[in-house]
Amino acid sequence: MWKQKTELTEVDAPEVEGPDPATELPAPTAGEELEDQQDGAGEGTGQNTREGTQIEQLTAERDRLLDRLARLQAEFENARKRAERERAEQRDYVTASAVEQFLPVVDNFELALKSTGTEKQLRSGVSLIVKQMEEILEKMQVKAVPTVGELFDPRVHEALGTVERDDIPDQHVAEEVRRGYKIREKLLRPALVRVAHNPKQVSE
Numbered sequence: 001m002w003k004q005k006t007e008l009t010e011v012d013a014p015e016v017e018g019p020d021p022a023t024e025l026p027a028p029t030a031g032e033e034l035e036d037q038q039d040g041a042g043e044g045t046g047q048n049t050r051e052g053t054q055i056e057q058l059t060a061e062r063d064r065l066l067d068r069l070a071r072l073q074a075e076f077e078n079a080r081k082r083a084e085r086e087r088a089e090q091r092d093y094v095t096a097s098a099v100e101q102f103l104p105v106v107d108n109f110e111l112a113l114k115s116t117g118t119e120k121q122l123r124s125g126v127s128l129i130v131k132q133m134e135e136i137l138e139k140m141q142v143k144a145v146p147t148v149g150e151l152f153d154p155r156v157h158e159a160l161g162t163v164e165r166d167d168i169p170d171q172h173v174a175e176e177v178r179r180g181y182k183i184r185e186k187l188l189r190p191a192l193v194r195v196a197h198n199p200k201q202v203s204e
Contacts, residue, residue, distance in 0.1 A: 101136045105129060137181070145180035145191040147173045156180060158190040162197040170198035 108129045115122060137143070145156045150173050152159065163174045173193045180191030 098140065101139070102133070105133050105136065108132065140183070142181055142183050142188070145182060145187075147176040147180070147191050147193050149173065152193070152195045156182070156187055156190055157193050157195075159195050160192055162195045164199065165196040166198055166200050168196035168198060170196060170201040172196050 108125075112122060112125045112129065115125065117125075134144075147157070149168070150157075151169075152171050152173055157173060157180070160177055165174050168174050172195070173191075174196035175194040176191060177194065178192040181188040
């Protein structure tokens with residue numbers, strides 16, 4: 001009787017709940033923890049390496065651009081100096097060509113000053129020199145502005161005043177005080193003139 005009761009007690013005893021051995025995760029070992037730490041450190045080192053490489057590339061590209069800019073500035077400065085030098089040489093060439101043609105005129109003037117001839121001979125010599133100068137100017141496409149007898153033109157004439165003349169049409173050039181010149185169609189300097197005032201034409 002007692003034995004049967006004891007067996008029933010053992011069978012009916014409630015089970016104690018606890019973790020399922022099949023589903024419980026084992027605790028990480030010391031080796032696994034070290035590997036995890038090494039993996040994290042490796043990821044950080046790789047990221048730092050990539051950032052360092054990008055910085056080096058950007059620095060190299062900046063240096064290349066600065067070097068190219070410096071070269072372009074040097075080339076521009078050299079080109080500017082070369083252009084200025086060429087312009088100066090061109091001006092010198094043009095000036096030398098003009099001066100060379102007038103050197104014989106200067107020589108003739110010096111000979112005229114040293115001359116001991118009469119006033120008539122001196123005047124004749126100066127007239128020849130003036131003619132020589134006009135020939136040189138004509139070769140250079142430089143021509144005198146027409147004046148006496150021409151209608152006054154403010155584009156090429158500069159009036160110093162008027163003179164009363166009945167033998168010249170009104171508002172026409174009566175006298176030339178200083179000759180004016182044009183090179184082709186460009187005015188070098190206006191002619192200084194006096195303009196005729198014809199009272200007969202004005203009254204009519």
